[in-house]
Amino acid sequence: LRIGDGLKMSSQNLLQHGEKDWAAAKAHFENLKSTKPRPPKPKYAVTIAVSSRTLFDMVAERKIFEEEGLEKYVQHQQEHENEPLKPGPAFPFVKALMTVNERLRNLYPDSEELFDIVLMTNNHAQVGVRLMNSINHYDLTIERFCMTGGQSPIEYLKAYMTNLYLSKDSKKVQEAIEEGIAAAIMFKPDVVTQLSETQLRVAFDGDAVLFSDESEIIVKQHGLDTFFEHEKQYENKPLAQGPLKCFLEALGKLQKKFYAKNERLNCPIRTFLVTARSAASSGARVLKTLRSWGLEIDEALFLAGAPKGPLLLKIRPHIFFDDQMFHIEGAKEMGTIAAHVPYGIGQKYNKGKLIEPEKQQK
Amino acid sequence: MEDKKNYTGPLMIALQYNDLFDLDSISTSTDTDALPNGRAFTFIKAVQTVNERLVEQNKSDCLLFEVILISKECSEEIKMKVDESVKHYGLEIGKFFFCKKEELINTLQSNKVKLFLSTERDDVYEALHTGIPAALLYDQADDHVLNQLKVIFSGDVIGFSEDSLDGLSEFGFSETQIETIKTAKICMKEFAVLIGQMRRRFGQENSPLCTCVLTSWGSRNVCASALKTLREWGLDVDEAFCLAGAPCSPILAVVKPHILWDGGLLNMS
Numbered sequence: 216l217r218i219g220d221g222l223k224m225s226s227q228n229l230l231q232h233g234e235k236d237w238a239a240a241k242a243h244f245e246n247l248k249s250t251k252p253r254p255p256k257p258k259y260a261v262t263i264a265v266s267s268r269t270l271f272d273m274v275a276e277r278k279i280f281e282e283e284g285l286e287k288y289v290q291h292q293q294e295h296e297n298e299p300l301k302p303g304p305a306f307p308f309v310k311a312l313m314t315v316n317e318r319l320r321n322l323y324p325d326s327e328e329l330f331d332i333v334l335m336t337n338n339h340a341q342v343g344v345r346l347m348n349s350i351n352h353y354d355l356t357i358e359r360f361c362m363t364g365g366q367s368p369i370e371y372l373k374a375y376m377t378n379l380y381l382s383k384d385s386k387k388v389q390e391a392i393e394e395g396i397a398a399a400i401m402f403k404p405d406v407v408t409q410l411s412e413t414q415l416r417v418a419f420d421g422d423a424v425l426f427s428d429e430s431e432i433i434v435k436q437h438g439l440d441t442f443f444e445h446e447k448q449y450e451n452k453p454l455a456q457g458p459l460k461c462f463l464e465a466l467g468k469l470q471k472k473f474y475a476k477n478e479r480l481n482c483p484i485r486t487f488l489v490t491a492r493s494a495a496s497s498g499a500r501v502l503k504t505l506r507s508w509g510l511e512i513d514e515a516l517f518l519a520g521a522p523k524g525p526l527l528l529k530i531r532p533h534i535f536f537d538d539q540m541f542h543i544e545g546a547k548e549m550g551t552i553a554a555h556v557p558y559g560i561g562q563k564y565n566k567g568k569l570i571e572p573e574k575q576q577k
Numbered sequence: 578m579e580d581k582k583n584y585t586g587p588l589m590i591a592l593q594y595n596d597l598f599d600l601d602s603i604s605t606s607t608d609t610d611a612l613p614n615g616r617a618f619t620f621i622k623a624v625q626t627v628n629e630r631l632v633e634q635n636k637s638d639c640l641l642f643e644v645i646l647i648s649k650e651c652s653e654e655i656k657m658k659v660d661e662s663v664k665h666y667g668l669e670i671g672k673f674f675f676c677k678k679e680e681l682i683n684t685l686q687s688n689k690v691k692l693f694l695s696t697e698r699d700d701v702y703e704a705l706h707t708g709i710p711a712a713l714l715y716d717q718a719d720d721h722v723l724n725q726l727k728v729i730f731s732g733d734v735i736g737f738s739e740d741s742l743d744g745l746s747e748f749g750f751s752e753t754q755i756e757t758i759k760t761a762k763i764c765m766k767e768f769a770v771l772i773g774q775m776r777r778r779f780g781q782e783n784s785p786l787c788t789c790v791l792t793s794w795g796s797r798n799v800c801a802s803a804l805k806t807l808r809e810w811g812l813d814v815d816e817a818f819c820l821a822g823a824p825c826s827p828i829l830a831v832v833k834p835h836i837l838w839d840g841g842l843l844n845m846s
Binding site: 237238239240241251253254256257285286289339340341343344347348350351357358359360361362363364365366370371373374375376 | 733745749750780781782787789790793794795796797798800801804805808813814815816817818819820821822823824827828830831
């Protein structure tokens with residue numbers, strides 16, 4: 216049972232008022248007499264929460280906040296309220312999610328199993344007007360948002376039943392992961408790459424992203440040879456799950472909906488595993504683990520330690536999750552939208568060297 | 578201030594005594610202990626904090642909160658206990674009114690109450706229906722933060738157009754319910770104007786007063802419309818939540834408001 220399931224199940228108890236809210240919202244959307252799609256019921260949806268700085272490019276505005284303070288920042292945003300912001304690193308990902316939703320709605324018009332995108336920001340509500348104007352400008356299907364006015368978003372992530380949280384703030388992302396919510400820190404690529412407009416492509420690193428960091432600990436502490444021996448020995452023992460496993464699972468569920476309608480070849484979701492492991496010595500355990508979880512991944516790419524950048528350029532994912540900043544930098548340099556998952560032992564190392572002193576057993 | 582005679586302080590809020598004190602756990606013995614705290618306790622402490630901070634800024638500020646206590650039929654004994662308890666906790670209660678249930682509405686009207694707060698949804702709904710500004714005193718857990726007063730305005734009530742509201746009749750909402758929502762918007766305005774004036778006495782951060790918009794049903798444009806309307810009324814809200822049909826209880830549990838202006842919407846279950 217994944218952590219996300221627990222959150223969604225307890226919310227069922229609040230359904231009493233919930234059903235009336237749902238009917239009223241349905242009424243409103245149907246009244247609009249437009250082709251605007253109605254947002255799905257959260258308990259069935261795959262909810263992606265994006266921060267304002269990942270959805271839009273707010274680098275200049277951020278500078279004002281850091282150099283001139285909160286009041287000036289809010290004032291600036293209000294003065295430029297009617298100027299739409301430029302797209303941020305999560306923008307292509309969000310557009311791809313919308314494409315998948317369109318396809319799902321065509322095949323399953325009554326289903327609530329869709330992507331739901333929530334704007335989750337620390338910003339004050341007054342800044343929100345500019346954000347909403349920008350969302351209108353690009354006609355993004357984002358109807359739910361949460362502007363916390365400075366409060367931590369973590370409890371709100373749970374309240375909105377978030378399956379994946381994307382932010383530029385490493386502290387918030389770490390807190391989210393600690394609370395069992397898949398989360399990553401997004402980076403804007405140095406070069407712009409042309410991405411698919413018909414298929415959502417998501418790439419994952421293996422250890423400490425889909426899987427726990429148990430094997431990575433062995434590499435760091437005992438070296439590669441021990442690692443290879445260990446993985447061969449435990450080939451049939453599934454690895455423990457990592458912070459992004461649930462998200463892969465959610466993608467898999469949606470993929471199966473396309474397969475059920477004979478759309479496997481034309482499926483608008485494609486997943487990739489991009490791992491430093493090598494197929495020969497340590498790859499089997501990974502594939503067997505995925506199989507034991509009942510999960511499929513469309514393409515598994517074993518690099519045996521080669522750099523990930525060039526391969527990612529061929530894949531062109533809308534987002535690439537990795538736990539090591541070294542790989543994130545490499546991806547970013549070559550034009551891949553990378554998202555850092557601050558989890559596990561990899562955080563203590565930089566390019567193979569220990570950053571902080573090793574602590575004794577607790 | 579003279580030209581806006583209706584829009585000056587004090588901001589009078591009426592509470593019912595059975596929200597302020599927990600009467601269910603009263604023992605029949607006439608002990609001299611004060612009544613235990615009720616659901617409005619954290620609210621009143623928060624209000625007092627706002628007043629203190631307002632006075633700190635400007636000693637002669639007349640736009641302050643004033644809380645009056647209204648009670649429906651009760652015994653002399655309880656009246657005394659209420660009086661004693663108020664003194665015991667050092668609560669700043671302006672006036673006490675003891676009246677029959679039927680007289681509640683009149684009492685509220687004649688005292689120019691700017692807001693009637695109650696945990697009783699039926700009371701709130703009834704008051705709104707007669708044009709008295711009324712909001713839900715949100716039931717708080719005991720460990721709530723005391724140094725900030727949180728007010729939520731319903732984005733649906735403020736942001737929905739007349740046509741959209743009328744359209745709700747096709748989805749099981751009665752004429753009365755729809756009329757009450759429209760009345761609620763008018764009632765909210767004066768309160769919002771006053772709160773807006775108060776809010777501006779403080780900066781973005783470290784304010785003892787926090788205002789929010791919660792749009793339960795409407796789309797993002799309804800929420801944007803509500804934000805802009807409130808701005809026109811002089812209130813720049815701090816937080817905004819748009820749910821587009823998602824259940825609002827989980828969000829309310831995190832926001833933990835004291836005052837929830839829902840226009841009687843939550844009464845419809």
